[in-house]
Amino acid sequence: MSKPVIWITRTLSAATLARARRDYDVIWNDADTPGRAADIIAMSGQIDGVIPCHSEHFTADVVAQLDPRLKIIANHSVGVDHCDLPALRSRGITVTNTPGVLSDATAELAMMLMLAAARHGIAGDSLVRTGAWDAWSPALLVGKQVTGARLGIIGMGGVGLAMARKARGFDMKIHYHNRTRLSPDMEAGAIYHDDLDDLLAASDFLSLHCPSTPQTKGLINARRLDLLPPGAVLVNTARGSLVDEDALLAAIETGHLAAAGLDCFDVEPGGNPAFAKHRNIVMMPHVGSATMQTRDAMGAMALDNLDSFFRGETPANVV
Structure with missing residues (x-):
């Protein structure tokens, strides 16, 4: 059975990337540049899930153009103000975050x-x-x-x-x-x-x-x-x-x-x-959670949310 395809938009911790590659088909660009609206829309037809950061903006306009293939946005953040939650819910897209660990x-x-x-x-x-x-x-x-x-x-x-x-x-x-x-x-x-x-x-x-x-x-x-x-x-x-x-x-x-x-x-x-x-x-340049331990923990929680979703369960951190 083929693995779900996920897009990791930024450079996450080495432990996170290694686990993601073990369990999923991963698309990741090591240029580590924010995903623009056009990138998000274009990529949505190639992926089943995405791990974005607060640098990727899922506005109502972007959400309206997403391919139906994309089913889950597993944020690598606790804040979700970069996501238009009502628009995403209306498209049936699950959104999760990483509370507590940071x-x-x-x-x-x-x-x-x-x-x-x-x-x-x-x-x-x-x-x-x-x-x-x-x-x-x-x-x-x-x-x-x-x-x-x-x-x-x-x-x-x-x-x-x-x-x-x-x-x-x-x-x-x-x-x-x-x-x-x-x-x-x-x-x-x-x-x-x-x-x-x-x-x-x-x-x-x-x-x-x-x-x-x-x-x-x-x-x-x-x-x-x-x-x-x-x-x-x-x-x-x-x-x-x-x-x-x-x-x-x-x-x-x-x-x-x-x-x-x-x-x-x-x-x-x-x-x-x-x-x-x-x-x-x-x-400081928005680095409140930037410790090695916390970056590993955030990545692990984002992947836990993806794992639950693709097993057909409700992820622990749905928002």
Whole structure:
């Protein structure tokens, strides 16, 4: 019996590629470039399934042109904002994701961004790296202390919970806003805010961990940034669309925000060039889940979802 044909759109981990080639007929281009709309449409007639990343966009227009042969999109990501889910469902195409396995890695990067933003990581590195550090002063690069500060978390899913666990190691006081309140054992002493505006007023640091949806687009806008305490720090390792970037720049330039740590942007790849002149904005190129262990785990989960589907079962991570 012939194996299902799957398309792997980007360069996944070696373990993932080896397992995929063992169990499937794999189409993979090691050029590692994003699949464009025309590529996705053309490839759909040659494959039974695809493992895409958030760089491949299954818009309603693309979905309408997909060949009926394509039956499953097994995303190598937890976010599915690059997929028009109603359009895909209307075509009978199963969509899965990889929740849970990237929570710790993404929370680690959020902690890195938070600490680097709070303690002038970019400015300090530049001072030493360029040879400009020629004196010391008690006033040199005085930052914002993380220990004991209030951390507001928006979205207490897997990544938000992992962030809270790590922040407790810095004796931070955890506040959170979520669609539903967690059970007391999951809260572990965190303070729930039913109203997002109330959370913002209690956040010396604010970390975003909610999905990108039509309801959350521009969630952090000028009005909400004003509700943060003066000198607050914003961290975003979720999706760029959550933040009004013009409002963020204005808050940085007025000094209302002390700093920001960003792993995602409205425009990707590339980011926002206007951020580059601000050394109190720490930036990474959307690599929250980029550890070897997590990449292996994400690939394994995507393949588990494919395996279940092609056995005639419902995959564990259908969205």
